[in-house]
Amino acid sequence: MEAGLTERSDEKGEEEYVLLDLDAVMEHVSIRPDTPYVLTGLDTLNPMLIIDGKVKLIGEYEETIGTCLVFSENEAPVLHKETGPSDANLFSGRCIVDPNQVPSKEVKPVARLQKVLKFRLLLDGVDDAQQDHPSTEGNASNQSTATQN
Template sequence: MNDESVKVSKEEEEEYVLMDLDDVSRHIDIPPDAPYTLSGLDTLNPILTIDGKIKLVGEYLETIGTCLAFSDKEVAAAENQTPRKTVEPVAKIHKILKFRLALDNEDGETRATTL
């Protein structure tokens, strides 16, 4: 064994979360290019603030079975053929983060409402 330093690589475990805005998007219009801030991911109820105006409270739901996320992209075809799409797996989803609107009450605390 020589005196060279040994590098120990620590692999960080990645965890993917699906942000579910379906219940919220039925009631409010969320612009597709609006800036957002997601805070408190390590808490039970993360907060999503969209465009500095819309405040949402999240709740984690465990996935049942294996939940996968895919991306599709158009593949260029030959001159006489129509373009085709390919679908590739992107990630395995571990949790779903379901959001609902948050309302501020008189005490300044945030309380979530169910839609």
């Protein structure tokens, strides 16, 4: 588990992970998982996030207390091995799925992070000069689960 959480460095420099916190925005705006977005100004104090070319958000970095651990989550069925020998056992040497048990989630560590980027709606009339910064584009389906130690 520890190996998946180590910081990576290469010729270009170290990777740094930041959690994008949209909790303050979600009560005002509905964002689908596949909605396109543009993230600009990550190297500034107040990065901007533009969702679907319509919704503008401004962010502010906050240091975490301790280290946040980020995990990916996948569906994984629960498998049960054969419990003992039986003359009438039709499933000898095989794993079976318990149909009465709810499927579990497979959780894998992705990264550690020290910063959270909290976003809020950008009010009209605020200077948009930060859009000159390099941007990161993607869609909102890149989801992870984070816990804090």
